[in-house]
Structures are given as C-alpha cells and as structure tokens.
Amino acid sequence: MPIPPTVFGLPRDRVINAARAVRQTSRDALSDTNTDDARDHIDTFARAAWSSIVEPGDSTASELINILGATAALDALVRDESAHYWASILLERHAGDLDSATTLDGMHRALERWQPRLVANRVLDLLERAQRTETLVLGPFDHEWPLALNDLRLHTPLCLWVRGNLDTIESARNSVALVGARASTRxxxxxxxxxxxGLAVRGYCLVSGAAYGIDAIVHRSAFASHGQTIAIVAGGADRPYPSGHADLLARVVRDGAVISEVPNGTAPTRWRFLQRNRLIAALTRGTVVMEAGQRSGSLNTANHAASLGRPLGAVPGPVTSTTSAGCHRLIRDYAAALITDVDTVVELIEPLTGPSAPAGVHPRTDADTRRGSSQPPGVEAVEVPGGGSGSALPPEADNRARARPGINLAASGDHAGGASSSAPGDKTAGVSPQNPRHTSAGEEGEGTPTAEVERNQGGAEAINPNPESAAPAVTSQRRTPFSRTRVGGVPPPLSARARAVESVEVARVRDSLSRRRPRSAEEIAVDSGLSHETVRSALGLLAVQGEIGGGSDGWTLRDAEKHR
Structure with missing residues (x-):
C-alpha cells in the first residue's frame, strides 16, 4: 500500500527526513521506492510523537499502540476520533472482560490528557533538537532496542531517546543496577x-541514575576502571539534572550512554523519577541497593526489581545508621540478598544465565520481539488482572518469584525525586541552593526541579507486572576501548584496604597535591609520610569523587568551585 503524500497532516518527505536524522541505520539513503524503510521512519516519528503526548508508564496508550500500531494510533488521534472509537477497540480486544461504562469514562479522561499536547510542529522541533544534540530515537523494532525492557509489558517505554555509544546499550545485556541514597555517607x-x-573490571555495565551521592560514585567508578556505564534520567537526555552533574553527564555521553523515555528538553518531575526507576530495574540483570534510608527513592527501584522477578540485593550498614535502615529492611522483610563485596553481587545475578539457568528459562533472540510476540520462548501468555498480559512461569521461576513479595514502600528520595508512589500529581519539593544534597523540605532524596511543576498527564498506575525470571543470555561482552580524558593513572580496583583509609589519611594526600604542578604517587607518599598502598587507595577515592584529575604526568587538584 503506497504511503500518502501527507502524514499526520504534514508533508510526507518532511516527516521521513526528520525521523531519518535520529535513527541509527546502516542502510543506504532512503528512496521513494523503499517503502519498508519509509514505514520504519514514520513509525519512529509516531513513537517520538507519542512520547511527547503521554507520560511515562501510560498503560492505556501503550495498549492502544500495541493493538493498532504507533502510526495508526497517532493517525486516529490526529483525526480526533471520539472516546467511543477508542473504547470499542479496548472492549473488542478484551472480549467482554471490561466494563463498557468504565472503559468509556477512562478514554474520555485519557483524551483530555492527550489532545492538548498534540502539536505536529512540536514533534518536528523535538526531532530537530535531537539531531542537533546527536540524540537517537530507538523503538522496540530496532535491533539496538534492549529486549529486557519488554518485560515491562504494557509499561514498556514507547521509545528511547539515547545520547552516547550504542555499543554501551548492547552491553546492557550484562549489566547491574547500583542505586542508593543521594545523601550518602563515607x-x-x-x-x-x-x-x-570490581564489577566494571569483570565486564559488567553499571547502570544508575546520575544523581548526587551513590549514583555519582557508580558512574565515576566505571570510568576509573575503564568500564561501561549507562545513566537513565527522568528528564530529557540533553538536560543535565542535577545541574551540578553537567560535566559527569557529558562524560557519560562521551564514554557511555544516557537514556530517557521522554523527549529532549523535558523537565524531570516527581512522577517521571518514579517511572524512571522501573527502567533501571528492567534494563539490568539485577539491582543492588548500596545505601538507603527508610524513605529513600532507591526502595522504589527495589520494588520494581522485585515485581519483575529480577535478583535484588542490599548492602548492610551499621545498625546505628539511619542511612542504611532501608537496606536492612529489604534484607529482613523482603528477602533481598545480603551483599558484602563484588563476589556476592556476581553470585546474585549469574544463576539467571548460562548453563546454570533454571529449567524452562530460555535466552531470548531478536526474532522473539521484533514485530512479533514479546513473549519469551517456552512461556505461555496468560491474562492478568487489569487487562494486561502476563506469563505462566516455569515452576522453579514461579516459586522464586513468589518467595519475594512486592515491596510497597513510600518513596520520597533520591531516585523517586522526592515523590510518593501514590502521588504523581503532588507539588515538587525544591532543592536547597545552599546544600544540593538535601531538599528544602527536609526529606532525604534527590528532589525535583522547581522550574517545572507538572501533574501526571499519563494517568498511568504504578506498575506491578507479572514477575519473570528469564533474562537474555550473555554469550560475549563487547567492550568499546576508551582512550580520551580518563581519570589518568587510576589504580586497579581497590581491595578491602580501601575501606580502611581514614579520612585523615585522605586529607593528608589531598594536602600534598597542587592545582598547578602534577605530582606522582611516589612524591605524595614522601610528603605525606604514608605508605604507597595507602596513597594509591586515597588517590582512587579522590578520583572517583571528582576532586582530583591526572594522567601520565601525575595528579592535580581540580578547581574547587568548578567541582562544586
């Protein structure tokens, strides 16, 4: 069937050219006769448009797009189809399982949310902005799409806006999420x-949220160990948040990847932080909470990981520390594995792949989710409450999933952006300019920007998909060599000796450094009177915290104001 001269009320060529500029393709330039390529570009445009219309996690929009396709669904929205039209599609799909009056009322409310955002020229502007910032748009049918995200079912993102290295996205098949408190302790x-x-050296991609505190340490540790890292953000991929991490995020773009499910320029909000956490949990093979208080937003990420059947671990802390109370609760009440070192993390996630995988769990292939069923092989599709689709898990996987209950904890912290999971429309808490590590409301957490306060436009409920234990098998790890702007000369991954470095020793090493003349570890050891091992451990800690930089010539202090 030929493509009409206009698409969504816009000239066809303009739509195709705008989408082509943000797609990753190895094919030759598009020609008028290459209809398949043209349809792929139009699908990319439609998904980009939908991501600007609905809020993350909008299950109503996701189901309609799954039924009609992104292009046909957007075309119907442009035609201003009535709520009866949309409701009839859902009612037919569910064959009498839905109440017609409730479904119709839900569609009226959905259209009230969507239609004010339907501006065709705005989508063109977003795609042009993406092109200027070298941002790619990935859809579920693209080969670079992370298949693990399909486990979110109706809460799978409509598309991903990606800045950085696509090889890093591929490495997410062998990734671990490390999350924790924004107001972290030493x-x-x-x-x-x-x-x-340790995980980076072993070839695991590290995934976190680019917040202050634990998240920043995760990303910087990956750089220091010449590993790969992905930052999943709640706002646009080109919008640094927090602003103090503009340099860190620029480096993630250069040597890793920044992912968002909302268009460039979009401001982060409370709801978007909460929904961002589901992507961190779904993308990775397991989640480890490094440090978290009772109301830390990291517990929201843990909840998503448990709901998806992903391995969940937590690092214990001092029993007197309130910043570890959330981790202790995960271990005590929610069967989170107790994590003490890198070996326990590997033990947590490795049983899910390779020869030791439970019976009935099969690795996925591209063919399983490209333009076909998103159901993994060997898993039977079943209907779950709420109209979504789930899976009949193999007995071993089902027993393991039932052993860990869902974690329904109020989240108002770092990864949640200060939000409660039941309050997507609440006002955001401002961040105190005097101390960016604490919110002005006095809550632990990342907070959300005061520049834009939005109520949830997506109408999406908190997700609770049927757990799955299957994860893509990892057969090889392709790593992209890094050669630029490394934290030069960083020692190999620190041993347990790094924990014993006292703050006074770190201070002595810091005092031995200059902002002008690079100094070698040997010189620092002589000046500070410390052993070479202690100096190397202290340098590694200071480098990961971003206080020092260096290369083959030695180490120098970074400008304090710029670092701050």
Missing amino acids: YGEEVTLEIAS
Missing part, C-alpha cells in the same frame, strides 16, 4: 567504589 561511598570498580 561508608556507603567507599563500599560502592569497591563493588562498582
């Missing part, structure tokens, strides 16, 4: 440094 940072560095 203990939490040192443990995170050791575990993150």
